[in-house]
Amino acid sequence: MISGLISSEIxxxxxxxxxxxxxFIVREDYFWISVLSTVKRGLLGILISVIxxxxxxxxxxxxxxxxxxxxxxxxxxRTTPVVVLxxxxxxxxxxxxxxxxxxxxxxxxxxxxxxxxxxxxxxKSLVDMAKVYGVGNSRILREIYLPSISSYLTAGVSTAMGIxxxxxxxxxxxxxxxxxxxxxxxxxxxYLEIDRVFAWALVAVAxxxxxxxxxxxxxKRTMKWKTxx
Amino acid sequence: xxxxxxxxxxxxxxxxxDSLILYKxxxxxxxxxxxxxxxGPSGCGKTTLLNVMGNIAKPDxxxxxxxxxxxxxxxxxxxxxxxxxxxxxxxxxxxxxRIDEKQMQELVNEYLRQVELLxxxxxxxxxxxxxxxxxxxxxxxFVYPSxxxxxxxxxxxxxxxxxRVVMETFIKAWEKDKRxxxxxxxxxxxxxxxxxxxxxxDGPPVKVVEKVCTKGVFRDMRTETLEFRNLRNRLKCLxxxxxxxxDGTGENDEE
Numbered sequence: 103m104i105s106g107l108i109s110s111e112i113x114x115x116x117x118x119x120x121x122x123x124x125x126f127i128v129r130e131d132y133f134w135i136s137v138l139s140t141v142k143r144g145l146l147g148i149l150i151s152v153i154x155x156x157x158x159x160x161x162x163x164x165x166x167x168x169x170x171x172x173x174x175x176x177x178x179x180r181t182t183p184v185v186v187l188x189x190x191x192x193x194x195x196x197x198x199x200x201x202x203x204x205x206x207x208x209x210x211x212x213x214x215x216x217x218x219x220x221x222x223x224x225x226k227s228l229v230d231m232a233k234v235y236g237v238g239n240s241r242i243l244r245e246i247y248l249p250s251i252s253s254y255l256t257a258g259v260s261t262a263m264g265i266x267x268x269x270x271x272x273x274x275x276x277x278x279x280x281x282x283x284x285x286x287x288x289x290x291x292x293y294l295e296i297d298r299v300f301a302w303a304l305v306a307v308a309x310x311x312x313x314x315x316x317x318x319x320x321x322k323r324t325m326k327w328k329t330x331x
Numbered sequence: 332x333x334x335x336x337x338x339x340x341x342x343x344x345x346x347x348x349d350s351l352i353l354y355k356x357x358x359x360x361x362x363x364x365x366x367x368x369x370x371g372p373s374g375c376g377k378t379t380l381l382n383v384m385g386n387i388a389k390p391d392x393x394x395x396x397x398x399x400x401x402x403x404x405x406x407x408x409x410x411x412x413x414x415x416x417x418x419x420x421x422x423x424x425x426x427x428x429r430i431d432e433k434q435m436q437e438l439v440n441e442y443l444r445q446v447e448l449l450x451x452x453x454x455x456x457x458x459x460x461x462x463x464x465x466x467x468x469x470x471x472x473f474v475y476p477s478x479x480x481x482x483x484x485x486x487x488x489x490x491x492x493x494x495r496v497v498m499e500t501f502i503k504a505w506e507k508d509k510r511x512x513x514x515x516x517x518x519x520x521x522x523x524x525x526x527x528x529x530x531x532x533d534g535p536p537v538k539v540v541e542k543v544c545t546k547g548v549f550r551d552m553r554t555e556t557l558e559f560r561n562l563r564n565r566l567k568c569l570x571x572x573x574x575x576x577x578d579g580t581g582e583n584d585e586e
Contacts, residue, residue, distance in 0.1 A: 231411040234385055234403065235425040235475055245424070249415040327415045327455040 115297040123301030132281060137305060139281040140201070144270040144309075147205020148262055154206075155213030156255065160247065162214070163221020172214075180211040188273045200277035201270045201284070208269040209262035216258030220251025253328065256321040260314055267310045283309075337363050339401070339479065339511065343394030344383065353379055354390070355536040361479075366505065366512040366547065368526030370519060372570060376537040377515040381481050384513060404477035406485040410464035412456040418443065418467050419452040425475045442470040445504045462493035466500050473504050482514040486521055495552055498524060502550050519566045523549050523559065531569060541569065 115123070127133050162169040179187075187207050191200045224247055232242050274284020283306055290298035344357040353376045361367050371377050382388035384398040385405065404425070412421045422439045430438070443449045446466040456464055465485060472480055485501075486494045502525065505512065516522050522529045529543040543566070549559050 227407070227409065227411055228413060230387070231405070231407065232424075234387070234405050236402070237425065238428075241428070245416075246413065249413070252415075325415070327457055 115300055119297040120300040120304065123295075123297035124304060127286070127298060127301050127305070132286070135281045136283055136286050137309070139279070140270060140274065140283040140306075141309065143198075143201040143274075143279075143282070144205050144263075144267055147202045147270065148209045148259065148266055150202075151206045151209035151213050151262065152255075152259060155210050155258070156217050159214045159217025160221055160243070160251075163218045163251075169218060176211050176214055179207055184208065184269050184272060185276075188276050191273070192277055197277040198279045201273040201279070201282070204273040205266045205270045209259075209266050212262045212265070213255065213258040216254040217251055220254030221247060223254075224250040252325060253321075256317060256325075260317045263313050263317065264310060267306060267313070271306055339363065339397040340395050341380075341383070341393065341398065343392060344380075344390050344396075345392040346379065346383070346388070346390045351535060353535045353537060357537055359530065359539065361511060361513060362528065363511050364509050365527040366514060366525050368522035368529045369513065369515045369532055370522040370529055370566065370570065371515075371517060371532030371534070371537075373517050375532055375534045377517075377532060378483055380537070381483050381513065381515055384479070385481055398479065401478040402476065403479045403481050404472040404475040406465075406468050406472045406480070406482040408484045408487050410456070410461075410468045412464055412467055412471075414456050417453050417455055418448060418459070421456065421467055422471045422474050425471055429476075438474055439470075442474045442504070445473070445507065446470045446500050460493070462489055462497050465489065465497050469497070469501050469504055473508055478511065480510055480512045482512065484516050484518075485514075486516075486518070494521075499552055501525070502552075517570075519563055519570060523563055523566070524552065525550070529566070531566065 158168075158172065162172055184204065188200065188204055191203045195203060228246050228250075229242060232246060237245075271282075271284045271287070274282040275288050276284075278285045278288065283302055287299060287302045290296075290302060338360040340358070340360050342358040344354045345352075346354040357380075359380075369377050369380065379388055383390050383393070383396070385403055386399060390396075413424065416424060419439055422443060423435055426435055426438065440449060440452070443452055446469050448463060448466055448470065451459065451463065456467070459467070468485070472482075486497060489497060498521070512525075514522070514525055523545060525547075526545060527547045529545065530539045531541040531543070532538070533540045543562065545562075549556075
């Protein structure tokens with residue numbers, strides 16, 4: 103509709119041009135390597151943030167002092183504008199690693215906070231039950247605390263992925279690694295190939311959609327018990 | 332764990348909550364291999380006694396506590412099953428890593444058979460009724476190699492019919508594995524049905540106002556003898572009297 107009103111392909115391409123653009127970019131040599139490189143960077147950043155966010159989140163959830171100590175640092179990461187983080191990262195590291203670092207910084211506070219909340223809300227009567235039966239601390243952590251936080255964690259990963267993809271692509275636009283969706287987007291913009299800009303944007307949206315659904319499928323499969331309560 | 336006349340003792344127990352003296356020089360003897368019902372009004376301090384036995388509450392003073400070093404299994408008011416584990420895994424949870432896998436399987440299946448839940452072993456707690464969940468908790472308590480089984484009002488909140496089924500299941504399991512049971516309740520009928528001995532408590536400070544020895548003659552849930560009825564009525568009156576005294580103090584909310 104907007105395209106019809108504006109009737110200028112260079113400002114807002116028609117859906118037909120966008121689909122044609124998708125057809126073009128999919129046939130290009132660097133399409134798959136660009137998509138896979140972006141996916142790899144995004145997932146790597148999220149994976150690091152899941153490991154760090156979970157480990158620190160469990161620790162902070164159990165120990166109030168750690169929670170209070172980490173609070174200002176987590177707030178700082180959360181409130182600093184993404185663009186500022188990208189610019190700082192550009193000075194510190196190689197263009198290939200900037201999107202990974204940004205994806206980590208965006209996802210970490212979400213996963214950390216969700217993990218802390220999960221630990222705080224663990225049913226203490228279950229922990230007491232395990233203790234009176236002489237179950238060791240490591241088993242209590244693995245078999246009570248971790249399953250208890252799983253729904254908080256999957257919600258965190260899902261949110262982090264949604265925001266993370268946007269941040270990764272923004273970081274790629276500024277850092278321009280050789281193969282990436284961000285680099286392809288900025289190239290298309292420079293050459294005023296607006297249909298390709300929209301086509302790559304659609305690819306990014308599709309990626310976000312696919313991974314969000316993947317998280318939901320994994321959650322459904324691994325947490326069968328939740329649907330039975 | 333045979334009933335050889337020996338007892339487990341608590342002597343000289345003293346415990347206070349702020350200004351409230353809950354226990355003062357309290358003592359109790361529990362015959363090994365028997366079921367001892369602790370009957371008392373809500374808030375009189377029964378659960379605290381279980382917590383002392385289970386090393387959950389620390390007394391201010393205690394001269395003898397045989398329970399300290401004993402291994403204990405628990406059946407709580409709520410089932411306390413792990414919702415992400417199946418019935419089998421919930422029962423196995425308390426003995427995992429203590430015995431080998433094969434032995435564990437046999438033991439868990441055996442106790443699940445006893446509580447008539449073997450065919451539900453792959454179900455999650457969310458798929459079971461309240462009574463079934465409490466039967467899983469019974470299997471979990473018996474599968475654990477404990478010297479003493481501690482029960483804190485495990486039938487509370489169950490409807491009459493379900494309560495009867497769960498109590499029968501418990502009696503059946505206990506008949507096969509007669510370990511020492513300390514059972515806390517405010518329900519006279521439950522105390523009489525299960526107990527070999529019934530200690531009627533009053534307080535705070537908690538004291539045993541009467542001890543009734545039934546030797547477990549009322550465990551057949553289908554019969555209600557005149558003796559049972561008379562005893563039930565007498566204990567109800569006694570407990571109601573205790574309740575009135577307690578209600579008058581207004582200081583009975585610590586449980």
